[in-house]
Amino acid sequence: MRGAVLHGPKDLRFEEREMPSVIKPTDAILRISATCVCGSDLWPYRGIQKIAQPTPMGHEYCGIVEKVGSAVRTVKPGQFVIGSFFASDNTCPHCHAGYQTSCQQREFVTTAQAPILRVPLADGTLVAAPEVPPDDLVPSLLTLSDVMGTGWFAADAAGVKPGSTVAVVGDGAVGLLGVLSAKQIGAGRIIAMSRHESRQKLAKEFGATDIVTERGDDGVARIKELTKGIGADSVLECVGTQESMMQAIRSTRPGGGIGYVGVPHGVELDGEQLFFSHVHLHGGPAPVRRYLPELINLVWERKINPGKVFDLVLPLDQVAEGYRAMDERRAIKTLLRP
Amino acid sequence: MRGAVLHGPKDLRFEEREMPSVIKPTDAILRISATCVCGSDLWPYRGIQKIAQPTPMGHEYCGIVEKVGSAVRTVKPGQFVIGSFFASDNTCPHCHAGYQTSCQQREFVTTAQAPILRVPLADGTLVAAPEVPPDDLVPSLLTLSDVMGTGWFAADAAGVKPGSTVAVVGDGAVGLLGVLSAKQIGAGRIIAMSRHESRQKLAKEFGATDIVTERGDDGVARIKELTKGIGADSVLECVGTQESMMQAIRSTRPGGGIGYVGVPHGVELDGEQLFFSHVHLHGGPAPVRRYLPELINLVWERKINPGKVFDLVLPLDQVAEGYRAMDERRAIKTLLRP
Numbered sequence: 001m002r003g004a005v006l007h008g009p010k011d012l013r014f015e016e017r018e019m020p021s022v023i024k025p026t027d028a029i030l031r032i033s034a035t036c037v038c039g040s041d042l043w044p045y046r047g048i049q050k051i052a053q054p055t056p057m058g059h060e061y062c063g064i065v066e067k068v069g070s071a072v073r074t075v076k077p078g079q080f081v082i083g084s085f086f087a088s089d090n091t092c093p094h095c096h097a098g099y100q101t102s103c104q105q106r107e108f109v110t111t112a113q114a115p116i117l118r119v120p121l122a123d124g125t126l127v128a129a130p131e132v133p134p135d136d137l138v139p140s141l142l143t144l145s146d147v148m149g150t151g152w153f154a155a156d157a158a159g160v161k162p163g164s165t166v167a168v169v170g171d172g173a174v175g176l177l178g179v180l181s182a183k184q185i186g187a188g189r190i191i192a193m194s195r196h197e198s199r200q201k202l203a204k205e206f207g208a209t210d211i212v213t214e215r216g217d218d219g220v221a222r223i224k225e226l227t228k229g230i231g232a233d234s235v236l237e238c239v240g241t242q243e244s245m246m247q248a249i250r251s252t253r254p255g256g257g258i259g260y261v262g263v264p265h266g267v268e269l270d271g272e273q274l275f276f277s278h279v280h281l282h283g284g285p286a287p288v289r290r291y292l293p294e295l296i297n298l299v300w301e302r303k304i305n306p307g308k309v310f311d312l313v314l315p316l317d318q319v320a321e322g323y324r325a326m327d328e329r330r331a332i333k334t335l336l337r338p
Numbered sequence: 339m340r341g342a343v344l345h346g347p348k349d350l351r352f353e354e355r356e357m358p359s360v361i362k363p364t365d366a367i368l369r370i371s372a373t374c375v376c377g378s379d380l381w382p383y384r385g386i387q388k389i390a391q392p393t394p395m396g397h398e399y400c401g402i403v404e405k406v407g408s409a410v411r412t413v414k415p416g417q418f419v420i421g422s423f424f425a426s427d428n429t430c431p432h433c434h435a436g437y438q439t440s441c442q443q444r445e446f447v448t449t450a451q452a453p454i455l456r457v458p459l460a461d462g463t464l465v466a467a468p469e470v471p472p473d474d475l476v477p478s479l480l481t482l483s484d485v486m487g488t489g490w491f492a493a494d495a496a497g498v499k500p501g502s503t504v505a506v507v508g509d510g511a512v513g514l515l516g517v518l519s520a521k522q523i524g525a526g527r528i529i530a531m532s533r534h535e536s537r538q539k540l541a542k543e544f545g546a547t548d549i550v551t552e553r554g555d556d557g558v559a560r561i562k563e564l565t566k567g568i569g570a571d572s573v574l575e576c577v578g579t580q581e582s583m584m585q586a587i588r589s590t591r592p593g594g595g596i597g598y599v600g601v602p603h604g605v606e607l608d609g610e611q612l613f614f615s616h617v618h619l620h621g622g623p624a625p626v627r628r629y630l631p632e633l634i635n636l637v638w639e640r641k642i643n644p645g646k647v648f649d650l651v652l653p654l655d656q657v658a659e660g661y662r663a664m665d666e667r668r669a670i671k672t673l674l675r676p
Contacts (some may be wrong), residue, residue, distance in 0.1 A: 094568070094591070097593045101616070255435040255436060264610045264612075267608075269609060270606060271583060271604075271606065274607070275621060277624075278439070278620070278622040281619040282617070315657045
């Protein structure tokens with residue numbers, strides 16, 4: 001089997017990898033219908049996050065169950081399933097609390113950019129669609145594995161409510177789906193911070209009512225201006241840099257909420273500044289497993305179409321070009337078909 | 339009039355100060371029934387927070403209205419009132435959201451350790467008791483001006499719910515009243531972190547079910563041990579140091595909440611660590627004005643007795659000894675009677 005392997009900065013190869021098989025009785029083996037490149041894959045791709053050795057890549061996936069281990073009860077061969085980027089048992093206290101990405105048994109899925117995938121803890125991790133979906137629903141169902149669930153968690157963690165004013169920092173796929181999530185929850189006003197025309201366009205399509213192109217101090221000033229000096233009720237931080245985090249904190253009204261889902265890289269928060277900002281801060285690796293049933297339903301009933309974030313579709317063997325296009329911001333997000 | 343003036347580290351004097359008078363039509367003048375020394379007064383007293391010049395002190399107060407400005411409508415001379423340590427108009431959007439300590443017109447009250455006090459924005463800041471209280475209720479009513487409201491906010495911000503498991507970091511007056519607040523809200527288990535026998539005793543009286551004497555890594559390990567490895571549902575951070583903040587974050591279960599009310603001094607939070615902790619973080623200067631009506635009622639009906647935190651009562655002219663006793667941890671909190 002051939003799949004994606006990162007060898008070093010900007011050196012992504014499509015090459016021979018070991019064929020996955022059932023190792024533990026709780027495993028399932030999937031034939032991947034679609035996988036994709038995540039914004040977070042770009043951290044190691046760009047060399048910002050070091051890798052110690054050639055590393056298989058990919059953590060977003062959906063597909064058909066081919067085989068299950070002897071202990072698997074809730075999914076079976078032939079079903080179309082979607083799973084979280086973190087495998088979880090869905091039975092431990094953290095899972096019960098809705099934080100499956102902090103599962104006591106969690107395992108990061110790291111080999112999904114391939115035709116065949118082993119998923120640990122299959123019963124806890126995978127959720128089956130009502131049936132094998134029509135092909136045009138596959139991109140949207142794929143987003144539920146990470147990017148859409150992450151945008152949804154950002155909105156949930158930021159406390160978005162019907163009628164509220166929301167700002168979204170970051171116009172990557174997560175930010176754009178944060179806009180869609182806020183719209184779906186019923187936000188009255190959604191301010192997308194973006195400088196890129198194609199992304200602004202998609203943000204508007206997903207429900208953004210205002211576009212702010214400024215960043216840093218100017219971006220904060222513009223949000224304040226748009227909210228009568230008050231700040232946004234909820235801010236979705238979908239980047240993970242010091243600048244984006246501070247922009248989020250300073251754009252939020254006292255008592256408002258920030259949902260932060262961009263994996264922080266070098267972020268340090270000043271305790272005193274945070275204290276006097278009076279914001280609620282919540283985030284982390286999105287527990288997308290919690291949202292899968294609800295979001296599968298919304299996609300299945302064609303109420304949301306998060307698959308629109310894929311503006312580049314490639315055969316899996318061109319995965320290297322998929323990374324390049326995202327790295328150079330030529331594409332928002334690349335979908336890969338084995 | 340004589341009142342407290344800080345001249346430099348450990349140099350607190352009781353000396354002549356200007357007699358307050360109505361300056362703005364929204365002011366009220368109070369004859370102080372009782373005032374006290376706050377844990378946060380110790381930061382400048384110890385020289386950790388610098389002062390530029392001799393500085394009048396005190397921000398916790400209750401007393402009888404003597405005079406009001408021409409625009410004051412809701413309080414009148416002869417009433418016994420309690421106010422927040424931040425004056426607020428209670429009409430701006432931040433006040434309406436319940437964050438009166440972020441009021442667009444907020445003014446810090448800084449001269450309360452004196453017999454007479456000017457309170458700005460009297461209508462928004464002061465809440466009258468049903469009548470002039472019996473003397474034994476005055477200490478508890480005084481705590482509502484800051485320390486009890488702050489403990490209550492810590493519990494509220496940490497999301498304490500009936501039945502939940504709560505840990506309290508800090509055994510100063512705020513931490514102890516955080517214990518009382520968690521108990522009043524109905525927490526099922528309350529773990530107080532304290533090494534001092536007299537404070538442990540009061541914590542238990544206020545509702546603590548467990549005492550943890552360890553700090554840092556050992557303290558976190560002990561909380562985990564007491565909660566079957568899960569962590570506390572809610573943690574109240576009532577100190578404001580790097581160590582106490584990290585202890586709080588690491589003691590909280592994923593998805594749990596931290597209410598932090600200790601003014602942070604030199605605290606830096608690592609974004610990545612916070613991200614993977616999955617905690618909710620909320621805090622800041624407590625909007626005690628929000629809670630005043632409810633808490634006055636609880637004290638009035640003798641359902642809570644937060645005034646027990648005062649283990650030293652002095653005449654106001656001995657205010658310097660009041661500071662010394664708290665600085666040397668001989669007293670939890672000093673009440674001063676003019």
